[in-house]
Amino acid sequence: xxxxxxxxxxxxxxxxxxxxxxxxxxxxxxxxxxxxxxxxxxxxxxxxxxxxxxxxxxxxxxxxxxxxxxxxxxxxxxxxxxxxxxxxxxxxxxxxxxxxxxxxxxxxxxxxxxxxxxxxxxxxxxxxxxxxxxxxxxxxxxxxxxxxxxxxxxxxxxxxxxxxxxxxxxxxxxxxxxxxxxxxxxxxxxxxxxxxxxxxxxxxxxxxxxxxxxxxxxxxxxxxxxxxxxxxxxxxxxxxxxxxxxxxxxxxxxxxxxxxxx
Amino acid sequence: xxxxxxxxxxxxxxxxxxxxxxxxxxxxxxxxxxxxxxxxxxxxxxxxxxxxxxxxxxxxxxxxxxxxxxxxxxxxxxxxxxxxxxxxxxxxxxxxxxxxxxxxxxxxxxxxxxxxxxxxxxxxxxxxxxxxxxxxxxxxxxxxxxxxxxxxxxxxxxxxxxxxxxxxxxxxxxxxxxxxxxxxxxxxxxxxxxxxxxxxxxxxxxxxxxxxxxxxxxxxxxxxxxxxxxxxxxxxxxxxxxxxxxxxxxxxxxxxxxxxxxxxxxxxxxxxxxxxxxxxxxxxxxxxxxxxxxxxxxxxxxxxxxxxxxxxxxxxxxxxxxxxxxxxxxxxxxxxxxxxxxxxxxxxxxxxxxxxxxxxxxxxxxxxxxxxxxxxxxxxxxxxx
Ligand SMILES: Cc1ncc(C[n+]2csc(CCOP(=O)(O)OP(=O)(O)O)c2C)c(N)n1
Ligand code: SF4
Ligand SMILES: [Mg+2]
Numbered sequence: 001x002x003x004x005x006x007x008x009x010x011x012x013x014x015x016x017x018x019x020x021x022x023x024x025x026x027x028x029x030x031x032x033x034x035x036x037x038x039x040x041x042x043x044x045x046x047x048x049x050x051x052x053x054x055x056x057x058x059x060x061x062x063x064x065x066x067x068x069x070x071x072x073x074x075x076x077x078x079x080x081x082x083x084x085x086x087x088x089x090x091x092x093x094x095x096x097x098x099x100x101x102x103x104x105x106x107x108x109x110x111x112x113x114x115x116x117x118x119x120x121x122x123x124x125x126x127x128x129x130x131x132x133x134x135x136x137x138x139x140x141x142x143x144x145x146x147x148x149x150x151x152x153x154x155x156x157x158x159x160x161x162x163x164x165x166x167x168x169x170x171x172x173x174x175x176x177x178x179x180x181x182x183x184x185x186x187x188x189x190x191x192x193x194x195x196x197x198x199x200x201x202x203x204x205x206x207x208x209x210x211x212x213x214x215x216x217x218x219x220x221x222x223x224x225x226x227x228x229x230x231x232x233x234x235x236x237x238x239x240x241x242x243x244x245x246x247x248x249x250x251x252x253x254x255x256x257x258x259x260x261x262x
Numbered sequence: 263x264x265x266x267x268x269x270x271x272x273x274x275x276x277x278x279x280x281x282x283x284x285x286x287x288x289x290x291x292x293x294x295x296x297x298x299x300x301x302x303x304x305x306x307x308x309x310x311x312x313x314x315x316x317x318x319x320x321x322x323x324x325x326x327x328x329x330x331x332x333x334x335x336x337x338x339x340x341x342x343x344x345x346x347x348x349x350x351x352x353x354x355x356x357x358x359x360x361x362x363x364x365x366x367x368x369x370x371x372x373x374x375x376x377x378x379x380x381x382x383x384x385x386x387x388x389x390x391x392x393x394x395x396x397x398x399x400x401x402x403x404x405x406x407x408x409x410x411x412x413x414x415x416x417x418x419x420x421x422x423x424x425x426x427x428x429x430x431x432x433x434x435x436x437x438x439x440x441x442x443x444x445x446x447x448x449x450x451x452x453x454x455x456x457x458x459x460x461x462x463x464x465x466x467x468x469x470x471x472x473x474x475x476x477x478x479x480x481x482x483x484x485x486x487x488x489x490x491x492x493x494x495x496x497x498x499x500x501x502x503x504x505x506x507x508x509x510x511x512x513x514x515x516x517x518x519x520x521x522x523x524x525x526x527x528x529x530x531x532x533x534x535x536x537x538x539x540x541x542x543x544x545x546x547x548x549x550x551x552x553x554x555x556x557x558x559x560x561x562x563x564x565x566x567x568x569x570x571x572x573x574x575x576x577x578x579x580x581x582x583x584x585x586x587x588x589x590x591x592x593x594x595x596x597x598x599x600x601x602x603x604x605x606x607x608x609x610x611x612x613x614x615x616x617x618x619x620x621x622x623x624x625x626x627x628x629x630x631x632x633x634x635x636x637x638x639x640x641x642x643x644x645x646x647x
Binding site: 049065067068069098099101124126127128130131133142143144145146150 | 288289290291294297298301302305306313315317318319343347372375
């Protein structure tokens with residue numbers, strides 16, 4: 001089987017804008033899933049509402065397209081009813097960190113056996129570009145016309161603090177690394193969280209001086225700081241640049257988990 | 263001054279002119295343009311308010327409750343799923359008697375997911391204690407916000423209010439609007455100054471536990487306030503007319519009703535289509551009229567009975583359905599209003615999830631009603647059932 005086989009080609013053309021990073025993330029996720037030798041009949045994708053949440057609609061398995069913010073709660077139900085099933089959640093920063101934030105932290109705490117891929121474009125893309133809880137300080141959105149004044153979430157630190165067994169962050173530039181981390185997440189029993197910083201040219205990029213899609217991808221690349229490098233800097237008491245974000249596998253541990261395959 | 267404006271922007275301007283002190287909202291299509299405009303006003307200093315970019319609708323309305331209890335004029339806007347998520351606090355706000363005004367850009371409810379218009383969202387909240395106004399066009403949607411604040415904040419009412427206008431059909435449509443000036447609005451709508459608010463010098467609690475010995479009287483008082491609201495709407499609607507030339511004193515409004523044999527009852531933007539269809543039917547010799555319902559809560563029972571005493575039949579159009587009951591909410595209430603009369607009341611559930619309603623559909627419904635057919639869905643695609 002090739003990961004192409006997981007695509008629902010009859011649903012094309014998709015709704016994503018030209019240059020949107022969501023397609024890359026779906027590809028990387030499916031490439032990882034394809035290496036798991038999972039049966040399609042035993043794999044379920046769950047999502048909420050948002051551009052990112054449209055992903056399951058393009059995948060050839062059972063899926064639940066639920067209400068805004070509730071994907072993880074619905075997925076918890078699926079997993080408890082069918083512990084044999086592989087449950088993967090696609091979500092967005094708004095879906096998961098704003099309106100669904102409570103479900104997220106409690107799923108981490110329970111460490112329920114599922115993998116959550118969050119497409120963090122730092123904006124409410126689908127509704128036209130309002131600021132989200134991950135919109136960086138100073139960034140423009142339709143509800144922060146002179147720059148966001150609030151401090152954003154660090155989703156990975158949140159997941160780690162709340163108890164998830166596996167936590168990683170990559171960007172839409174890091175396709176190979178992302179694929180590997182998703183696979184590691186799928187393999188880890190318990191709650192696995194993979195944050196992917198990605199470009200939304202339509203609602204974020206054009207407001208924030210990323211004139212071309214590539215400008216934003218370039219920014220993501222140049223502002224990524226590998227975890228190993230960050231750790232070295234910290235060890236040597238050297239300065240860690242504030243405008244960079246840490247990428248890599250950030251947490252891997254073996255806390256007691258819920259819903260793991262018998 | 264007349265200006266051509268998008269419905270959402272006209273509503274946002276009306277809200278700005280009403281001088282809310284706290285605006286709290288979470289984006290949802292098709293409400294987004296209202297709150298984006300308000301965020302802009304606050305950022306640019308043309309509205310002196312706090313704008314909260316909260317994390318969900320539940321937080322949005324909760325923050326409004328807090329702000330309103332602290333004595334400030336507050337505003338939110340939502341629709342559809344957002345309103346459903348607010349439900350708990352919708353009932354709370356009314357129970358605490360906080361005169362929050364909220365625009366509802368009416369949209370269908372999931373599942374299946376739909377972003378298109380019908381009125382299931384606000385209708386689902388009909389038992390919550392909020393006043394419910396429905397606009398036919400964007401001029402009305404704009405003006406009703408001033409009226410809603412004025413009525414909601416009246417010391418004898420103290421209930422929150424929805425101003426409902428059809429998502430996309432009105433919210434995203436440009437129409438000429440006669441916008442009031444700040445002086446005019448200030449003249450009509452004085453600053454909010456509640457008798458009871460959170461005040462450290464005179465401490466008080468909102469929303470406390472009520473034992474069975476006390477609970478029922480709270481509901482009774484709310485219901486009494488709803489009843490009183492009819493006269494208060496009449497008074498302030500008339501004052502609006504005297505000052506600015508558009509009279510909103512009536513809870514229902516007739517069109518070509520005087521000699522009508524068939525009366526259509528409808529709410530919201532569909533009334534415009536109905537009026538056009540009536541003009542054509544009249545030209546062809548059919549005596550058809552419209553009774554538009556502008557205020558759904560409090561429900562205008564007596565007003566409807568009085569306005570329709572002379573007609574031969576009534577066709578009620580509902581862009582909502584009370585599943586498992588007898589059709590849409592308006593038809594159910596109109597049957598109650600007409601109880602004891604021999605005039606047949608037929609209900610038609612139509613336009614759900616954005617299905618288009620054209621003049622020819624209205625004519626078809628009138629024919630059905632004339633033939634005694636009704637209490638049915640209208641416009642189903644038979645091949646899909
Ligand atoms: C209860 C509720 N509130 C609001 C909305 C409107 N809404 C749809 S998608 C969305 C934001 C999505 O943002 P995110 O999860 O970051 O996804 P993106 O589109 O950016 O991928 C919002 C606010 C909704 N559908 N339901
Ligand atoms: S709005 Fe942004 S996130 Fe949504 S499809 Fe377009 S580019 Fe992608
Ligand atoms: Mg997003």
